[in-house]
Amino acid sequence: MNRQIIKLFAFIIVLFAVLIGFTSWWSVFDAKGLKASKWNQRPLLEQQQIPRGRILAADGTVIAKSFSKGHGSGKRYIRHYPLGALFGHPIGYSFVQYGQSEFEKYHNAELTGEESEFGAILDQLTGKTQEGEQIVTNLDVHAQEVAMGDLEAAGYGAVVAIEPSTGAVKVLASNPSYNPNSIPKEGTLAKLNKAEVSRPLYNRATQGQYPPGSTFKVVTAAAGLESGVITPETTINAPGTIIDEGHELANDFNQDWGSISLDTALTNSVNTWFGQLGQKVGQDKLFTTMEKFGFNAKPPIDLPEDELSKSGVYDYESGKMLTRNDPVDLARVAIGQERLLATPLQIAMVAAGVANGGKLMKPQIWNRVVNADGSVTKRMNPEVYSEPISAKTAEELTTAMEGVVREGTGTNAAISGVPVAGKTGTAETPGNTACGGGEEENQAWFMGFAPANDPKIAIAASVECTEQFGNDVAAPIFRDVAEAILAGE
Amino acid sequence: MTRARNRELLALIPVALLLTAGFAAVFAQDHSKLGNLSLTYGAYFFAVCLATHVYLRIRLPHADPYLFPLMALLTAFGLVMIYRIDEGLARDQANWFVFGLVLFALTIQFLRDYEVLERYRYIIATAGILLLLAPRLPGIGEQVNGAYLGVKIGPISFQPSEFAKLAIVIFLASYLRENREVLIVGARRILGVTLPPIKHFGPMLVVWGASMLLLVFIRDLGTSLMFFAAFLALLYVATGRFSFVVIGMILFLLGSWFIVATVPHVHERVEIWLHPYTEPQGSGYQILQSIFAQADGGLFGKGFGQALITVPGTNNTMLPAAQTDTIYSLIVNELGLFGAAGLIATYLLITARGFKVALLANDGFSKLLATGLTAVFAIQAFVIIGGVTRVIPLTGVTLPFVSYGGSSIVANFVLLALLLLISNRARREAEEGRLPSGRDEPLGAPA
Numbered sequence: 063m064n065r066q067i068i069k070l071f072a073f074i075i076v077l078f079a080v081l082i083g084f085t086s087w088w089s090v091f092d093a094k095g096l097k098a099s100k101w102n103q104r105p106l107l108e109q110q111q112i113p114r115g116r117i118l119a120a121d122g123t124v125i126a127k128s129f130s131k132g133h134g135s136g137k138r139y140i141r142h143y144p145l146g147a148l149f150g151h152p153i154g155y156s157f158v159q160y161g162q163s164e165f166e167k168y169h170n171a172e173l174t175g176e177e178s179e180f181g182a183i184l185d186q187l188t189g190k191t192q193e194g195e196q197i198v199t200n201l202d203v204h205a206q207e208v209a210m211g212d213l214e215a216a217g218y219g220a221v222v223a224i225e226p227s228t229g230a231v232k233v234l235a236s237n238p239s240y241n242p243n244s245i246p247k248e249g250t251l252a253k254l255n256k257a258e259v260s261r262p263l264y265n266r267a268t269q270g271q272y273p274p275g276s277t278f279k280v281v282t283a284a285a286g287l288e289s290g291v292i293t294p295e296t297t298i299n300a301p302g303t304i305i306d307e308g309h310e311l312a313n314d315f316n317q318d319w320g321s322i323s324l325d326t327a328l329t330n331s332v333n334t335w336f337g338q339l340g341q342k343v344g345q346d347k348l349f350t351t352m353e354k355f356g357f358n359a360k361p362p363i364d365l366p367e368d369e370l371s372k373s374g375v376y377d378y379e380s381g382k383m384l385t386r387n388d389p390v391d392l393a394r395v396a397i398g399q400e401r402l403l404a405t406p407l408q409i410a411m412v413a414a415g416v417a418n419g420g421k422l423m424k425p426q427i428w429n430r431v432v433n434a435d436g437s438v439t440k441r442m443n444p445e446v447y448s449e450p451i452s453a454k455t456a457e458e459l460t461t462a463m464e465g466v467v468r469e470g471t472g473t474n475a476a477i478s479g480v481p482v483a484g485k486t487g488t489a490e491t492p493g494n495t496a497c498g499g500g501e502e503e504n505q506a507w508f509m510g511f512a513p514a515n516d517p518k519i520a521i522a523a524s525v526e527c528t529e530q531f532g533n534d535v536a537a538p539i540f541r542d543v544a545e546a547i548l549a550g551e
Numbered sequence: 552m553t554r555a556r557n558r559e560l561l562a563l564i565p566v567a568l569l570l571t572a573g574f575a576a577v578f579a580q581d582h583s584k585l586g587n588l589s590l591t592y593g594a595y596f597f598a599v600c601l602a603t604h605v606y607l608r609i610r611l612p613h614a615d616p617y618l619f620p621l622m623a624l625l626t627a628f629g630l631v632m633i634y635r636i637d638e639g640l641a642r643d644q645a646n647w648f649v650f651g652l653v654l655f656a657l658t659i660q661f662l663r664d665y666e667v668l669e670r671y672r673y674i675i676a677t678a679g680i681l682l683l684l685a686p687r688l689p690g691i692g693e694q695v696n697g698a699y700l701g702v703k704i705g706p707i708s709f710q711p712s713e714f715a716k717l718a719i720v721i722f723l724a725s726y727l728r729e730n731r732e733v734l735i736v737g738a739r740r741i742l743g744v745t746l747p748p749i750k751h752f753g754p755m756l757v758v759w760g761a762s763m764l765l766l767v768f769i770r771d772l773g774t775s776l777m778f779f780a781a782f783l784a785l786l787y788v789a790t791g792r793f794s795f796v797v798i799g800m801i802l803f804l805l806g807s808w809f810i811v812a813t814v815p816h817v818h819e820r821v822e823i824w825l826h827p828y829t830e831p832q833g834s835g836y837q838i839l840q841s842i843f844a845q846a847d848g849g850l851f852g853k854g855f856g857q858a859l860i861t862v863p864g865t866n867n868t869m870l871p872a873a874q875t876d877t878i879y880s881l882i883v884n885e886l887g888l889f890g891a892a893g894l895i896a897t898y899l900l901i902t903a904r905g906f907k908v909a910l911l912a913n914d915g916f917s918k919l920l921a922t923g924l925t926a927v928f929a930i931q932a933f934v935i936i937g938g939v940t941r942v943i944p945l946t947g948v949t950l951p952f953v954s955y956g957g958s959s960i961v962a963n964f965v966l967l968a969l970l971l972l973i974s975n976r977a978r979r980e981a982e983e984g985r986l987p988s989g990r991d992e993p994l995g996a997p998a
Contacts, residue, residue, distance in 0.1 A: 064910050066788040070922070071906045074929045079897050081933065082888075084940040085895075088845040089888045096846035101831040101839055104847050104869070107859055390785055 106158045110138045115173045115194030117165065119203045120232070120429065125149050126156075126166070126242075128194075141166075150208055150239035151265040152231075152365060152427060157246050164265065165427055167366045169197055172431050172440070193434045199443075200230035200429045205546040209523075212539040213237035218260065219525035219536075220267035222410035223543055226517045228444040229414070229423030231363065232547055233521070234407075236266040268361065269371045271403035272505045272524060275487030275532070276331045276471075278398030280459060280509070281412055283324060283336070285343045285351035287455040294341065294458045297321040300335035306393035311337045327491060328462040329470030331486065333397050339358045340396020348396065349386035355422065355451030358383060358412045362447050363407065363425045373408035376401050398487060410522035411447075413509045417483075417517035418458050420451040459483075464514050474537035475508055477545055483517075484510020484540065486532030503527045508536035512544045519547045555616040555978070556608045559905060562620035563604060566627055567597035573631030576855040586669050596627060596645075603652050605648035611975035615908055618974070621901045622967050625952035626960070627811070628894065632882060633955050636858055638872050640955050647957040650966035660967035665972050666762035669916055672725040680761065681716030683709035687768050698771040698816070700947050711963035713949070716927050717969075723758075723782055731915070734790045746798070758782050759799065763806040770816045772807065773934045773946025779803050781927040788909075788922050824944035837871045841880040841939045844870050850885030852878050874955035876947060880939050895936070895951070900927040908970055911977040921973045926965050 088096065097105050117126040126149075128139040141156050143149065154164025162170060170176070175194045203222075209221040214237055223233035240262040244250045254263050264270070286292040302316035313319065313333050319326070327335035340348060352358065357372040360367055375384040378401060384390060394400035407425065415422035424445040431440040450461070463483035466472040472486040489506030506528050511520040525537040571593025600623050607614060634641035662668070668675065686692040686699035693701035693708060698776040702711050727734075741747075759779070766775040783799045786792075811821050819834060827835035827842075844858060858881055860873045873881050883891045905925025931951055938945035941995055949959040 063788050063791070063915070063922075066904050067909050067918075067922055070788055070926065071782055071902065074926070074933075075899065075927075077933045077937075078899050080942055081895055081936045081940060082892050084937075084942050085845065085883055085891050086888055088842050088940060089848045089883050089891070090850055093846040093849060096843055099839075099843070101828070102846070103862070104843050104859060105870075107862060109848070191599050362836050392778040 067133055071162075084232045103158075103240050104490070106161075108142075109170075109174050110158045112174050112192045112224075113139050113194055114141065114156065115175065115196040117173070118198045119201045120195060120199060121203060122198070123203045125153055125199070125201070140246075141242075145203070146243060147239040148203070148210060149201065150242055151236040151267065152234040152260070153242070153520050155242035155245045160245050160251055164365055164369060165199075167369075168364050169428060172197060175434075194429050194550045195433045195439060197431055198429050199427050200225070200232055201234070202232040202547060202550060204550060205233045205395040206235055207545050208546040209233045209235035209539065209543045210237060210239065212523075212542050213525070214537065216525045216535050217528050219523070219539075220265075220270060221521065221523045221539060221543055222267050222407050222427045223519055223521040223547060224410050224414045224423075226414040226511060226520045227241065227423065228442075229425045229447070230429065230442070230444075231425050231427045232266075232519065233268035233543055234267050234427065235262075236270070238262045265365075265369065265492035266524070266526070267365065267406045268365060269369060270405055270524070270526070271371050271373070271376075272406075272507075272526060273402060273489035273491060274373075274398040274404040275489030275505060275507055276333075276398055276410055277412070277485050277487035277507045277509045277522070277532075278402065278404070279331065279336045279396070280416065280463065280485050281352055281355060282340050282343065282348065283328060283459060283462065284294060284355075284416070284451045284455060285348045285457055286339050287324075288351060288451045289343055289347045291343050291347075292324065294324050294461070296343075297323050298327070298335050298338055300327065300338070302334070304334045304337055304393070306337055307391045309391070309394070311393055311397070324458070325462045325465050326380040326417045328485065329465035329467075331471045336397050337393030340392050343396075345390065345392055345395075348392070351450055354448045355406070355415055356408055356447065361405070361407050361411065361425065364427050371405050373404035374402070376403055398489060404454065406524045409507065409509045409524070410520060413484075413511050413522060415448075415450050416456050416463070416518035417511035417520045418456075419453040421449050424536040454464040460514055462475050463510060467510065472508060472510070472533050472537050474533050475510060475540045475544075476526040477512060477548070480512050480544075480548065482510055482512040482541075482544070484508055484537070486537060488531045491527075504529065504531065506530055506532045506534070506536045508532050510540060512548065518551055519544055553608075553612065555614070555700065557616075559607065559616040559620060560601075560604055562617060562967075563597070563600050563623060566620055566624045567593055567600065569624065570596050570627035570631065573627065573855065574615060574634060577631060577635045596630070599890055600993070603655070606656055606659075607971070610663075611971050613978040614971040614975040615904055616979070618901065618908075618967060618970060621897060621904065622952055622963070625894075625897060625901075628897075629878070629950075629953035629955075631855070632878055632885075632953065633874055635885075636860060636881075636955075640874055643957070644955055644960070647960045649958070651961040654961055655964040655968045658965050661971060662969070662972060663922075665918060665969065667729075667919075668721050669725045672722045675718045676722035677926050677993060679715040679722065682715040682718065683765055683774075684768055699769040700771055710949070710956065710958040712769070712771075712954075713958040714965075716778065716931070717924075717962060717966060719778055719844050720781060720785075720923035720927050721920065723785045724916055724923045727785055728915040728919050733787040734795075735792065746794070755786070755795075755799070759769065759806065760804050762803065763810065766807060766810050766817065767814060770814060771946050772783050772811075772817055772944055773938060773948040776803075776943070776946075777927065777934050778946060780930045781923055784930075785923045786928040787918055789915075796862050820944045820946065824941065827941070837877065838939070838941060838945050840870050841945070842878045842941065843941070844877070844880040845883040845950060846973050848883040848885065848887045848891075850889060851892055852883070852885045855885055858884040875888070875949060876935065876945065876954075877939050878950055878954050879936050882953075895932075896950075898929065898932045901925075905929075905970055908974040908977065911981060912973055913977060913980055917973045917977065921970060924970055928963070928966060 114128045126143050152164050154166045156166040158161040173194045175192050221235045223414050239259050299321045300319040303310050303312040303320040319332050360370045391400045395402050424447040426442050430438050430441050433439050460483045467475045467482040467484050472484050477486045489505040491503050491505050506525045509522040511517040521540050523536040525535045528535050574592045579633035685702045691702050693703050708759050746849050762775050762779040783796050789794045811817050823834050827838045859869045910919050935948045935950045937943040949956050951963045
């Protein structure tokens with residue numbers, strides 16, 4: 063019988079090895095997948111037990127903090143946002159039962175002090191409990207207040223302000239916002255999601271896709287200058303109307319401008335001039351410049367990818383993005399119409415790229431991570447995203463954009479004593495369901511930077527569903543936000 | 552032999568230290584400062600173990616020196632985990648531990664000549680079956696999660712299957728000791744398969760039928776599997792015929808397949824096992840939470856007291872039945888894969904020592920009894936750990952010595968007592984055989 067006993071023992075060894083195998087599978091090999099399961103509350107609950115790091119504005123104002131509730135093993139931390147709705151976007155929220163969004167979601171690892179398993183064991187041995195790190199952002203509280211105040215007066219819309227030389231995002235406002243503190247209240251999230259027109263949870267600055275209108279003429283001009291198709295001196299005859307792909311493309315009041323150069327054309331936003339320039343440049347080169355400015359890609363900002371929209375030409379039916387090889391009505395694309403859609407963030411990136419002498423910096427909301435001991439563990443490194451245009455082209459564009467504010471379509475953006483470069487945009491969006499179907503609804507824009515000779519801030523402001531023009535409704539927002547930021551410099 | 556007992560004593564010291572360290576760790580977690588309470592617990596535990604050791608030194612000087620410390624290690628481990636869940640439960644468990652040791656001592660005292668068990672094997676078998684069916688008796692039966700595993704008489708409730716397993720193993724060991732020869736000799740080869748003789752096929756079918764009935768009556772796949780597997784293990788060891796095991800397995804699979812298809816509760820258990828995500832908040836909750844808890848453990852675990860058993864700030868359960876069914880998941884969560892592997896290694900060491908006892912035993916009954924007791928112990932550990940790791944459907948079997956539960960700990964200490972009794976005799980005989988006393992008669996019955 064002894065032989066059988068030994069065989070039986072061998073069999074039991076196999077059984078126990080299977081147990082260890084399965085345990086390894088659940089605890090190590092498949093652990094990541096299990097932790098990501100939507101039925102698994104543990105990762106969130108455990109995060110709730112860690113004091114989540116604070117989020118601060120550039121000046122140290124607290125945007126988000128955690129307070130503790132309960133004692134012993136029932137102790138947990140709950141998020142609080144002292145500034146309420148002001149930074150509903152882009153900070154978002156973080157609550158165990160309701161999940162996370164925007165900046166809170168993107169920077170979760172730092173905010174919870176997440177570490178490698180080795181680091182966690184070291185902490186366990188030294189008796190240190192996991193603690194979140196705090197993040198100091200580039201956000202400017204006062205400028206954000208100004209932006210939100212102006213937007214609330216103007217209508218639904220967004221403002222993005224970027225420091226051109228670093229990519230630091232100082233303002234990222236979207237109206238209407240929501241108070242993140244209200245999220246844990248019963249039914250709030252459902253109510254916010256139900257608001258189909260106002261969509262307060264939707265970040266218009268990064269997700270909103272709008273026809274950019276004439277602001278896009280800066281991109282067309284950049285493509286023309288950069289490719290050598292035109293110089294600032296090149297003149298193009300700009301009649302009152304041109305026929306493009308069988309459609310009439312007209313200037314305001316069908317005005318015939320005669321032979322004019324870039325400065326005059328941009329200052330007065332002459333559609334027929336830019337339509338023809340687009341055709342001369344060609345789709346390939348226009349798309350190349352667009353892509354270098356960030357179109358056709360998710361913006362490189364520190365927000366969750368699924369909460370960002372790509373800018374570009376869309377096929378409305380399929381929702382697909384069109385490439386340089388798809389047939390498009392080029393003259394209309396060149397003036398920011400056709401099926402071209404852009405986010406306010408994208409338009410701000412165009413302004414920032416021109417402002418920084420052709421070097422587009424990666425836009426970033428965070429500035430530095432500070433650990434519990436108060437020392438900086440990570441710092442934002444200004445990073446070049448692309449170089450869409452040369453310094454010379456940037457200078458030529460700046461000159462033309464200064465004309466817009468000084469004597470053209472964007473005079474309301476002027477700041478006394480400070481040279482401003484910019485461009486207005488007014489895209490007609492008749493029948494826009496988001497506006498409730500009105501016929502006279504415009505998407506009003508202003509993008510630009512100041513001071514034009516030494517840019518400190520590049521801004522895009524966009525207002526949806528307005529009957530007014532870019533210069534009336536968006537340019538003043540630009541001016542107020544720029545003044546607020548420049549005053550703080 | 553005193554040498555063996557000295558080794559036992561030495562082995563008990565690290566166990567007591569481990570318990571002290573464990574309590575200290577949990578205590579430090581919970582109360583943020585180290586009290587001398589953990590030392591008191593450690594000392595108390597060591598004193599109880601020491602008393603048992605002294606008793607063994609007197610009564611069973613030759614018995615295996617590692618079995619008791621290994622089982623004490625499991626108990627210590629279980630106590631720490633249960634203390635970590637609930638102080639009150641740990642106190643109960645400590646009391647059961649002491650009571651288990653009392654029964655352990657009584658078993659050793661009155662069953663020194665454990666062959667008497669052979670004489671009463673049919674009474675024992677009947678008692679075992681009655682114990683198993685008791686939870687279905689009106690008035691005293693208790694249903695837990697649809698399975699009938701508990702009995703409640705007045706204020707005392709217990710899990711009779713824990714005691715039934717001892718009875719069944721004693722019966723099978725005795726029955727197979729007597730009939731193994733006929734089973735082997737009378738076997739016929741039919742179509743290339745060795746079948747047991749028809750006359751003796753009957754009792755096998757009875758055991759199979761009993762397991763199936765068990766499944767239908769108490770509706771617990773795990774208990775049924777545990778009993779039948781122990782039977783097959785014993786049948787194999789007794790006859791050496793692997794074909795019998797295969798036939799038995801086929802019969803069990805066919806039977807349980809039929810029952811799974813017809814008994815809703817058993818069917819549901821299997822469904823949950825195969826598709827836990829169908830009702831993640833309902834029937835699949837326990838197994839999913841068990842696995843999520845393990846995923847949280849990683850290689851090294853989160854540390855004592857760190858696992859979430861309830862949703863913080865509420866009484867909502869995160870890990871259902873953490874002190875019983877899913878205690879293994881809690882161990883993986885807090886001590887990681889390494890801690891769990893250590894626990895499984897402990898079970899494997901006990902199994903190895905148990906089989907060693909069987910190998911050394913000189914008569915058929917002792918051999919089969921030691922094999923059966925060890926096998927049923929190991930299989931029980933497999934059934935519950937396999938259940939919470941989704942190797943097999945999750946059922947309500949306890950993790951021997953670790954899970955909270957009086958019946959389990961008491962029954963397993965009786966199991967240990969029987970193993971030590973067998974071991975003591977076998978090793979004494981071996982010692983005497985080696986003495987140059989000129990004794991030339993054969994030792995016991997041929998193995």
